[in-house]
Amino acid sequence: PKTLRILVLPGDHVGPEIMAEALKVLDVVEQSRPDLRFQRDTDLVGGCSIDKHGVPVTDVVLEKALDSDAVLFGSIGGPEWAGAQPTPESGLLELRRKLNAFANLRPCEILVPSLVGASPIRPELVAGTKFIVVRENCGGAYFGEKREETDQASDLWVYSRSEVERLAQVSAAVARMLHASIAGGGDKSPKPVVWSADKANVLASGRLWRRATSDIFQREIPDVELRHQLADSMAMLMVKNPRQFNHSAIHTDNTFGDILSDISGGITGTLGVLPSASLAGVPGDGSCKGIYEPVHGSAPDISGKGLANPVAQILSVAMMLRYSFLLEEEAAAIEQAVIKVLDSKDNGGLAIRTGDLGGKARCSEQLGLPIPSSIEPLKVFAAYHS
Ligand code: NAD
Ligand code: IPM
Ligand code: MN
DSSP: OEEEEEEEEEESTHHHHHHHHHHHHHHHHHHHOTTEEEEEEEOOOTHHHHHHHSSSSOHHHHHHHHHSSEEEEEEOOOGGGTTOSSOHHHHHHHHHHHTTOOEEEEEEEOOSGGGGGGSSSOHHHHTTOEEEEEEEOSSGGGTSOEEEOSSOEEEOOOOOHHHHHHHHHHHHHHHHHHHHHSOSSTTOOSSOEEEEEEOTTTOHHHHHHHHHHHHHHHHHOTTSEEEEEEHHHHHHHHHHOGGGGTTEEEEEOHHHHHHHHHHHHHHHSOGGGOOOEEESSOTTSSOOOEEEOOSSOOOTTTTTTTOOOOHHHHHHHHHHHHHTSOOHHHHHHHHHHHHHHHOGGGGTTOOOOOGGGTOOOOGGGSSOOSOOSOOOHHHHHHHHHO
């Protein structure tokens, strides 16, 4: 069989709990495809790596990541490493940079109509929300020169035109993908739409962002409509009327993308269902390497109790299959299986949901199935009951 090599980095706190469930789903995919083998190598990252090796990511792990076809990442950090230098979090940043995973796709979607109840936003406003934040992932304030003294500190927030341009190509590709996925009619805009969020009114890097984005759209991306929005007002609009961004890509810098994608968790009512893909290329241009990780952190407040929602990690597996392995059918099957499990309609009125979605299920009950023989969603679901 064809071998696909995955570096598995569960990380800290809930990371290993949700990773265990996601790997079961990967097992199911593997069993349905005798022509494929997912070869997994598991290693340490974050706080657990600091404890063992003194650093949040070792050179060995970075080399393994470069050598693999994809990295499946859990979550890192926690109060026990407060004040540690380097921080657990810097391990993830090094990994993103090493793999040049510059485009971080963070979908926000109300997966199932009945999940509107988990959102703090009124159902008639939030139902059917679906957009993707495309966050620049290897530049900006995260990676500029840092100075840290006791009483003064600074982070250089720098972008070059080429960094903005390569992300614009990804944002356009994502917008085209979302636009193509809508059935014709009603609220389908004539062209795919990209919303670019910046602070061009205050930051020099924001003005560069806007210039570079406008220029490349004008030069090379005439088929996609570009709209500019200041990032602060974007945050407000996402909460006030999330559906106005439907089927569009939100093209934004590293810091704003971090914050806006946690606002997505406010829209869904939990971070526990939000996956992400940090890609080293343009989706749709063949396979690219990537790091697949939930948007959320290590959730130390609920770790060790089986309370974590594994859906974000499971949907990150689906993104890995889609973007790094070009297994669209399998990716979609996982997404459908997740929907089946979450939807009360399919479960005799009792959806299988963890506490963050108002349910009582444990982490391992949500798709943590006795491994069924096919990923065909109905069978996955049936296996849950067997
Ligand atoms: P967090 O995302 O870990 O948690 C925020 C809230 O969401 C908490 O109440 C948590 O219980 C809840 N939550 C998160 N994931 C959940 C899940 N799967 N199921 C149910 N509820 C879930 O944010 P935080 O508490 O600010 O950060 C904790 C640590 O995680 C920090 O050290 C932070 O730096 C780190 N962090 C890591 C990553 C990553 O590894 N990619 C991302 C964000 C934060
Ligand atoms: C995220 C996290 C990370 C970030 C941290 C843990 C480095 O918050 O993936 O959203 O800020 O990018
Ligand atoms: Mn974040």
